[in-house]
Amino acid sequence: MTMRATVLDVEGLRMRYGSTDVLHDVTFQAHPGEVLCLLGPNGAGKTTTIEILEGFRARSAGRVEVLGTDPALARESWRARIGVVLQSWRDHGKWRVRELLHHLGRYYPAPWDADDLVAAVGLTEQAHHQVRTLSGGQRRRLDVAIGLVGRPELVFLDEPTAGLDPVARRGFHELIESLSDEGRTTALLTTHDLAEAEKLADRIVVLDRGRIVADGTAPELARRIAGTDHVAWTLGGTRFTEDTPDSTALAFDLFRRHGEAVTDLEIRRASLEDTYLSIVARAEGARS
Ligand SMILES: Nc1ncnc2c1ncn2[C@@H]1O[C@H](COP(=O)(O)OP(=O)(O)OP(=O)(O)O)[C@@H](O)[C@H]1O
Secondary structure, eight states: OOOOOOSEEEEEEEEEETTEEEEEEEEEEEOTTOEEEEEOSTTSSHHHHHHHHHTSSOOSEEEEEETTBOGGGOOHHHHTTEEEEOSSOOOOTTSBHHHHHHHHHTTSSSOOOHHHHHHHTTOGGGTTSBGGGSOHHHHHHHHHHHHHTTOOSEEEEESTTTTOOHHHHHHHHHHHHHHHHTTSOEEEEEOSOHHHHHHHOSEEEEEETTEEEEEEOHHHHHHHSSSOEEEEEEETTEEEEEEESOHHHHHHHHHHHHGGGEEEEEEEOOOHHHHHHHHHHHHHHHHO
């Protein structure tokens, strides 16, 4: 068996604000080149987790290693290996887009070329515009560029596509996929867009009120929720529907019994949205 290096190693992480526990015993890992999506309702603890891993927030308890180092004790050389896209970035209003990326890149040993990076996030037309004149979505693209400028081994993206139009969103997905395919960049991202998580994530971790309630690939999570395929067909002029965990067997049986009399067969797999909603509903049910 080969041992894979661990980029993120979190065990028994706890966070308490005053007398309120917001993270309880959070444990997960990420490996090189993996895209890990952190999902969960508002207030679940996603940003808190990310900020602890980024070294911006001190944890209450637990073991955390990011690129082999405890972020609470990390030095500048460690920081240069990670990229950060916050929910809202500090202001660089007077800078021009390309100039800012070129300037920030100089803090890293092997930065992206500023023009290539501007093109990769779709800001070529705005390259010489001042940051304060950008639209919300253009601003978000710049945030992503700032997070990537140092060609980080690990990038944290907190709701990176909030406010992006569909074309920019697709461009972002392609960018993250190409970085992860090269195997050099590991990404931890939060999103409320379940289609995005389904598309991008190698693994999904669902956090609910500070606890991990699911961890796996999208199909693995779907399989854990029974009866998730929705099958519909027409027979003798009547429309039938059935929910089943094994739609292939059901379809086979239908054709075996009725042959070509079966028409308009439709099989809908559980989407990540179906799965996510039932995971969160179960977690809520278990608590009450
Ligand atoms: N500085 C703070 N002091 C006290 N409580 C805080 C602080 N920051 C966050 N919290 C609380 O911790 C909990 C987790 O918040 P967090 O921002 O991590 O959630 P989130 O999952 O990122 O939510 P969202 O999806 O809304 O961004 C919330 O109940 C929040 O009110």
